[in-house]
Amino acid sequence: MAEYGYRSRLRGGTGIGGIVAIIVVVWLIIGAIAAGQRHYYDSAPTNCASTGTIAVTILAGPLNYVGANPKVNDCNVNVPQPSQ
Numbered sequence: 481m482a483e484y485g486y487r488s489r490l491r492g493g494t495g496i497g498g499i500v501a502i503i504v505v506v507w508l509i510i511g512a513i514a515a516g517q518r519h520y521y522d523s524a525p526t527n528c529a530s531t532g533t534i535a536v537t538i539l540a541g542p543l544n545y546v547g548a549n550p551k552v553n554d555c556n557v558n559v560p561q562p563s564q
Contacts, residue, residue: 511538514545528555 515521515537525531532552540548 507541508538511541511544514538514540529553 515534518537520530520534520537525534529552532555533550536550536552537544540550544550
């Protein structure tokens, strides 16, 4: 049993999946910090557009610091109606 632990430590332990998960979490944290710096959290979101703006800013992550300024202006979704 001790030998199994030794071998798993030699292989790296975290693997590609762990590295990808860490990158995604750091990406989202950077996006949340950017939203905070833009004062999006100062007041409660009053409509779909403000909530959407917060969400896309967080998803943009580090891209916020290289010029991206995602905003949601309108949440009205025009869904096509089925033909009669």
